[in-house]
Amino acid sequence: MLNKTGVPTAEDIKTVSPSEERLIKGPVAIIECFQEIPCNPCTEACKQGAIQPMEDINNLPKLDFNNCNGCGVCLSRCPGLAIFIVDASYSDKEAIVRIPYEYAPVPQVGEKVVGLNRAGEELGSFEVHKVQSGGQKNKTYTIWLVVPKDLVMDVRGIRLGGVRHAAKETIVCRCEDITLDEVKSLISQGYRTIDEIKRVIRAGMGPCQGRTCRMLIAQELAKVYGIPVGDVLMPTFRAPVKPVKLGTFAGGE
Ligand code: SF4
Ligand code: SF4
Structure with missing residues (x-):
C-alpha cells in the first residue's frame, strides 16, 4: 500500500505509535519513516539517546518513547520531513501537533490553516500556535498546530488559504x-x-x-x-533495492 500510494496504512502507523499512556504524558516524537533509505541525521540529532544508533545506515530509526522528551530537535533535522511531535497533554480537549514545513509563505501565529491527514485530505481548520524557524542554515520550519485531541495522530500536514501550488523550484x-x-x-x-x-x-x-x-x-x-x-505505472524494482556494501557481494561481510 505504501509503495503504491505513498500513504502509510493504519498498521504502519501502529508500529511507530506510543502507548496511550505515554501519549497523554506529554510531548513525544512520532517517527513516520517507513522506507529503508541511507539516512540517519535523526540518530545524530537526539541528545537524549531516545533514537538508537543504527548498525546499518539503511535501517529504520528506532525510538524509545520513554526517553523522548519531545524537544523536537530531530524533527528539524530530518530531511524526509518524517518526524512529528505530538502533545496530547496540552489541554482537556485539544492537543498540539508539531509539523515540519518547507513551503513559502510560512503561516503566522494565530492564523487558521487547513489541517490535512497523511493522504492530504482535509480534517478541519486549525489555529497556528507557534512558528519555529530552523535557524539560518536550516530551512525547515516547525509549525505548532492546535487540534482536537482525537485528531492528534491524524493531522500531519497543513494547507494555507485554500489551494496552493508548490513553487517551481521545489x-x-x-x-x-x-x-x-x-x-x-x-x-x-x-x-x-x-x-x-x-x-x-x-x-x-x-x-x-x-x-x-x-x-x-x-x-x-x-x-x-x-x-x-x-x-500510474510504477518503475520496475530491481535488486539491490537498497545500498549494499561491495564487500557483501564479494562474500566478505
Ligand atoms: S524529540 Fe528530542 S528527545 Fe525525542 S527523539 Fe527527537 S531529539 Fe530525541
Ligand atoms: S532523518 Fe528522517 S528520513 Fe532520515 S532516517 Fe531519520 S526519520 Fe528517516
Whole structure:
C-alpha cells in the first residue's frame, strides 16, 4: 500500500505509535519513516539517546518513547520531513501537533490553516500556535498546530488559504536535486511514466532509489493525465533495492 500510494496504512502507523499512556504524558516524537533509505541525521540529532544508533545506515530509526522528551530537535533535522511531535497533554480537549514545513509563505501565529491527514485530505481548520524557524542554515520550519485531541495522530500536514501550488523550484528528488519545474516540463513534453522521467533527468537514481520522488512524480502524472495515483505505472524494482556494501557481494561481510 505504501509503495503504491505513498500513504502509510493504519498498521504502519501502529508500529511507530506510543502507548496511550505515554501519549497523554506529554510531548513525544512520532517517527513516520517507513522506507529503508541511507539516512540517519535523526540518530545524530537526539541528545537524549531516545533514537538508537543504527548498525546499518539503511535501517529504520528506532525510538524509545520513554526517553523522548519531545524537544523536537530531530524533527528539524530530518530531511524526509518524517518526524512529528505530538502533545496530547496540552489541554482537556485539544492537543498540539508539531509539523515540519518547507513551503513559502510560512503561516503566522494565530492564523487558521487547513489541517490535512497523511493522504492530504482535509480534517478541519486549525489555529497556528507557534512558528519555529530552523535557524539560518536550516530551512525547515516547525509549525505548532492546535487540534482536537482525537485528531492528534491524524493531522500531519497543513494547507494555507485554500489551494496552493508548490513553487517551481521545489525539490522533488533530493538525491539528484531535481526540481518540480523539471518534472513538469517533461510531462508537458509528453513523458507519461516515472521510468521515462527517470531516464532523462535521473530522478530516482540517487541513494534513496526513488523512495521519496517516485510518489511525488506519480502525483504530478496523475494530476496532468486525470487518473488516480494508484494507476500510474510504477518503475520496475530491481535488486539491490537498497545500498549494499561491495564487500557483501564479494562474500566478505
Ligand atoms: S524529540 Fe528530542 S528527545 Fe525525542 S527523539 Fe527527537 S531529539 Fe530525541
Ligand atoms: S528520513 Fe528522517 S526519520 Fe528517516 S532516517 Fe532520515 S532523518 Fe531519520
